[in-house]
Amino acid sequence: MPIEQVEGWLSKFLKTTLVTINQTPITPASLIVFTLIVLASVFVTRILTRLLFDRLLRKFGIKEGILYTLRRLTEYTLILVGVIIAFQFVGIDLSGLAVIFGLLSVGIGFGLQNITANFVAGLVLLFERPIKVGDRIMVGDVEGDVEEIGIRSTKIRTLNNVSIIVPNSQFTSSNIVNWSHGDPRVRLDIDVGVSYGSDLDLVLQSLKEVALENPKVLEEPEPDVLLREFGDSSWNMRLRLWIDNPRGHHGIRSDINGAIVRKFREKGIEIPFPQRDLHVRSPLPLPLTKDN
Secondary structure, eight states, rough: OOOHHHHHHHHHHHOOOOOEEEEEEEEEEHHHHHHHHHHHHHHHHHHHHHIIIIIGGGGTOOOOOHHHHHHHHHHHHHHHHHHHHHHTTTOOOHHHHHHHHHHHHHHHHHGGHHHHHHHHHHHHHHHSSSSSSTTTTEEEEEEEEEEEEESSEEEEEEEEEEEEEEEEEEHHHOEEEETTTSOEEEEEEEEEETTSOHHHHHHHHHEEEEEEEEOOSOOOOOOEEEEEEEEESSEEEEEEEEOOOOHHHHHHHHHHHHHHHHHHHHHHHOOOOOOOOOOOOOOOOOOOOTTO
C-alpha cells in the first residue's frame, strides 16, 4: 500500500466525527490530544510535587502528616487544572458539559453513592485529619499503621505486614481507635493476682519498682498500683503506667509482665493459680431388704 494512501486514510480517520458534544465534534485526533494533555498534567504534577515537598518543604521540619495532606491537595488541584485545560484545548465548553453531567448524575447517582461517599470522606480525612499517614490505629480488631489516604480508600499496614484497604467512609461513619491522635502518650493497665497471704505493702512497692525500672515507662505521670478487687483465690492488682510510643505497647507490656514474674520470685510473692476444693462425701447406707 502506498505511503500517500496510508497517510490519507489515517488523516481521514483522525478527522472522523465520533460524537458531537455541545456543537463540538469529537474526533480520534481530539481524543488523542485530550489524553496526552491529561497524561502530561499527571507527569508534571508528580515532578512538581516531588521537587516541592520531598526536596524543599521537608527541609523546614514540617510534620509528615501535614506534608502528606498538602501534597495530596496539590496533586488533586493540578490534575483538575490539567483536565480543564484539556477540555478547553479540544474546544469543549465546560458550561455545556455541566448540563450533560447534571442530567447523567440523575440516572447514575444511585449507583455512585458509595464512590461519592468515599470521595467526600477522603477529603474530610485530608482536611480534618482525624487520622493521618503514620498513625497507629485499630480498625475493628486489626491494629496497623496508616500508609496512604487515597481518593476512595485508605491503606493500612497491619502488624503482620499485611495491607488492608479500608473505604474512606468507614472512618467518618464508625468509631476508629487512633493511638497516635493528639497526645502520643498512652496508658497501659496490667493486671496481676497475688495470694492472700502476701505482704500487701511489699506487693504495692514491688509493682511500682517494676514500672520505674523500665526505661520506656514515663516517670510523669507517675505509675500507680491499685488493689482492684478481691478474687476467689487472689488479690487482683492493677499496675497503671504511661508510655510515649503507642507503637511499642505490645513489647512494653510483655517486658513488664516478665519483670513482674522475676520481681515476685525475688521478693517471695506468690502468683496463685485457680484452685477448687473437692469434698468427697461417704455414701449413705442402703436399707436392708428381706432378700438380703
